[in-house]
Amino acid sequence: MAQQGKVLVVGASRGIGLAVVQAFSAQNWDVTATYRSEIPAAGHVAKSDWHRLDMTQPQAVNAFAAQLGEQRFDLILINAGIFGPSHQKLAQSEDDELAQLFLTNAVAPVRTAEVLLPLLSDEKGVLAFTSSTLSSLNENPDAEMPIYSASKAALNMLTRTLAGEVEAQRGTLLTLHPGWVKTDMGGESAPLTAEESAAGIIQQLNTWRGRGGHHFVDYAGHTLQW
Template sequence: MANENTILIIGASRGIGLGLVEQFSAQGWQVTATYRGTVPQNSSAQWLALDITDPASQQHFIEQLAGQTFSAIVINAGIYGPAEQRLDQATDAQLNQLFLTNSFAPVRLAQRLLPQLASHGGVLAFTSSQMASLSENPQAEMPLYAASKAALNMLVRALQPTAEQAGVTLLSLHPGWVQTDMGGGQAPVTVEQSSSGLREVITAAANKGGHHYLDYQGQTLEW
């Protein structure tokens, strides 16, 4: 990737995001990461506060990044949404928050961050889900969450013309069913396994171009 090996990780104070901070830091990358709440301890990353759904917070964050260029940017944002995952039981407020967090806010932020990616080799990655695919999720499990991630995939695809002009590769990534607060302790994939695999996928994507839908092991998923 770019010689300076710099990465910006959005949503990194726990789970997969924090795992990515640790993975890239261990490889000698300069890591800038965002948090909500408290800053993780014992980390060499530069930490900046960000609420991705708050325009004022997003504006302040963008101003703090002025003049910086990154080899890769990872936007790791996601909530499960209504517990019942039934459209007839979800409120408008719950649905609005779900799609704002999982779909609209990540891509809005990405549009503002694209100029800060290294041209001809930069990677812009989003945490999506295998459940976002009609082919990979034929039983429509977790339909509201899945729909929000499917919307994310389509909105990322809409970034492709701009990304191509800048020489940036787009990634929609499935981290696996991971042992996080959302995934639960019964999940088969550890945070270390997922974040280690994602690091390799992101690093390998430099200079590939296009928009790729991959899991944490680098396997191509069907849209």
């Protein structure tokens, strides 16, 4: 099977990110992926190149981009997310908890993308972020999981600031809802496995190549409201 292209997955230590790496590798993509503490045992797959990265550290992001050098990627997926305080109550939350949540879920992903954007291939390149339907005022009218949801809403807004630069490179910007997935965050009651979510994400990344614009879709290709 011929090589399909080059993909960069930022935040692939476990769950959805790891499943995406495995699926891309199985389809003969050249995969570059990042981990925070150690390469997952299941991450040692063909055509995968792993780098340590803590996205919340700007110097580490700049050093990572320098390591990648002149490489160009057809697809870049920024995958990050923590749940924040389990109680999801502002009055019970510490300032440092909230700061870490918004840094991890909103600020660091977009700041990382700003640094990595020059590595996105001109024309048909896709820059994508994993977000959530919970981030939407329209898709989440009851404000479920409000603190987590607010951090993902912040991600969506900050992501929009990249639209002009992505358009200038004739690329496509995607905000992706991966579904409710059986992960450490999603829990065992979730209807999707990480592998099912990853398959859908990969399909959407390929489907939207060359279409331009900024789109909010789920793993199954349904358009979501902001």
